[in-house]
Amino acid sequence: MSELLNQIQKDRVPIHVAIIMDGNGRWAKKRGLDRIEGHKAGVESVRNAVKASVECGVQYLTLYAFSIENWKRPKNEVDALMELLVLAIEQEAPELMKNNIRLNAIGNISSLPEKCQTSLLQSLRTTKNNTQLVLTLALSYSSKWEIVNACKSIAQKVKEGRLTIEDINEEIFQQHLATSQMPDPELIIRTSGELRMSNFLLWQAAYAELYFTPLYWPDFTKEEFYKAIIDFQKRERRFGKTSEQIQKEINK
Ligand code: IPE
Ligand code: IPE
Ligand code: MG
Numbered sequence: 001m002s003e004l005l006n007q008i009q010k011d012r013v014p015i016h017v018a019i020i021m022d023g024n025g026r027w028a029k030k031r032g033l034d035r036i037e038g039h040k041a042g043v044e045s046v047r048n049a050v051k052a053s054v055e056c057g058v059q060y061l062t063l064y065a066f067s068i069e070n071w072k073r074p075k076n077e078v079d080a081l082m083e084l085l086v087l088a089i090e091q092e093a094p095e096l097m098k099n100n101i102r103l104n105a106i107g108n109i110s111s112l113p114e115k116c117q118t119s120l121l122q123s124l125r126t127t128k129n130n131t132q133l134v135l136t137l138a139l140s141y142s143s144k145w146e147i148v149n150a151c152k153s154i155a156q157k158v159k160e161g162r163l164t165i166e167d168i169n170e171e172i173f174q175q176h177l178a179t180s181q182m183p184d185p186e187l188i189i190r191t192s193g194e195l196r197m198s199n200f201l202l203w204q205a206a207y208a209e210l211y212f213t214p215l216y217w218p219d220f221t222k223e224e225f226y227k228a229i230i231d232f233q234k235r236e237r238r239f240g241k242t243s244e245q246i247q248k249e250i251n252k
Contacts (some may be wrong), residue, residue: 002222002223002226004223004226004227004230005055005056005226007226007230008056008226008229008230008233009233010056010057012233013056013057013058013229014058014185014186014187014209014229014232015058015059015060015183015186016058016059016060016061016062016182016183016184016185016186016187017053017058017060017061017062017185017186017187017188017189017228017229018061018062018063018064018185018187018188018189018200018201018204018205018208019049019061019062019063019064019188019189019190019191020064020188020189020190020191020197020198020200021042021045021046021063021064021065021191021217021220022190022191022192022194022198022216022217023038023191023192023193023215023216023217023218023219024038024039024041024042024216024217024218025038026038026192026216027041027042027216027217027218027219028041030216035077036077036080036081036084038216038217038218039080039081039084040084041218042217042218043084043088044218045217045218045219045220045221046063046088047092047095048220048221048222048225049061049063049220049222049225050099050101050133050135051222052222052225052226053133053135053225054099054101054132054133055222056225056226056229058133058229059133059134060133060134060136060182060183060185061133061134061135061136062106062136062137062138062179062182062185062201063135063136063137063138064138064141064198064200065085065137065138065139066081066085066107066138066139066140066141067138067140067141067142067198067199067200068107068108068140068141068142068145068199069142069198069199071111071140082112082113082115082116085112085116085120085139086115086116086119089103089116089119089120089123090119090123093122093123093126093127096123096127096130096135097126097127097130099132099133100130100131100132100133101127101130101132101133101134101135102127102128102129102130102131102132102133102134102135103120103123103124103127103135103136103137104124104134104135104136104137104181105120105124105136105137105138105139106136106137106138106139106141106146106178106179107137107138107139107140107141107142107145107146107178108140108141108145109139109140111140112139112140116139120137120139134182136179136182138200138201141178141200142199142200143197143199143200143201143202143203144199144202146177146178146203147177147202147203149176149178150173150176150177153176154168154172154173154176173203174203177203177204179201179204184204184205184206184207184208185201185204185205185208186208186209186232186237187208187209187211187228187229187232188200188201188205188208188209188210188211189211189212189213189225189228190210190211190212190213191213191215191216191217191219191220192214192215192216192217193212193213193214194212195212207237207239209232209235209237211228211231211232213228
């Protein structure tokens with residue numbers, strides 16, 4: 001077993017880890033390759049992150065695969081990414097079943113090409129009873145889009161008399177987000193050295209621990225995933241309280 005995996009305290013593993021998988025283009029450029037080759041290489045890192053999650057007992061893994069803003073990229077890159085998505089979903093389906101992994105998707109799924117939607121829906125359906133890990137792909141996702149949608153559905157309910165303004169609170173709001181069925185991420189990882197959220201899980205990240213690494217996504221191995229978990233376990237999560245209060249709670 002890996003040395004690093006052994007260092008992870010099994011009873012303090014984050015329930016939900018989310019990753020901003022960034023740096024595919026720069027990884028390729030550094031090698032004199034086309035950006036698409038970076039995206040292809042990134043698929044292997046996705047496999048590794050999924051395996052590492054299962055091995056250390058993470059229950060929810062959310063991967064930022066394509067943002068709404070990414071539609072602004074050159075058409076050939078967008079097309080290649082969509083093709084890669086179909087290929088990866090279809091190729092990985094047996095592996096998801098074998099490892100008891102449930103696929104989930106958040107984002108404006110109806111904006112994806114027909115072919116992507118079909119293979120995605122197929123995989124969502126076949127894996128829906130799996131229980132080891134919920135693997136969520138954020139596809140054509142942006143946090144502001146999600147928050148605006150939540151506001152719209154709440155407003156609609158108020159209009160129809162199914163909800164009053166007084167009913168609206170943080171919990172009700174949360175229930176109208178695409179992530180309503182999962183706990184908030186406890187750890188958010190971003191690769192490639194960029195120190196920003198890029199419109200990812202803004203509401204849900206309110207108390208997440210952030211972990212940044214300069215490595216490009218295709219270089220992010222299982223060992224790197226374990227390092228992030230170990231780093232997370234060294235942090236004191238205070239949620240607004242004092243360190244003394246937290247220590248008292250731990251020693252209880
Ligand atoms: C992340 O890598 C993948 C997507 C956003 C789809 P990038 O393609 O953003 O790579 P860089 O940031 O240009 O290196
Ligand atoms: C964020 O990466 C989106 C994904 C990883 C899918 P970007 O590369 O699009 O982010 P910015 O544009 O550098 O903020
Ligand atoms: Mg990028």
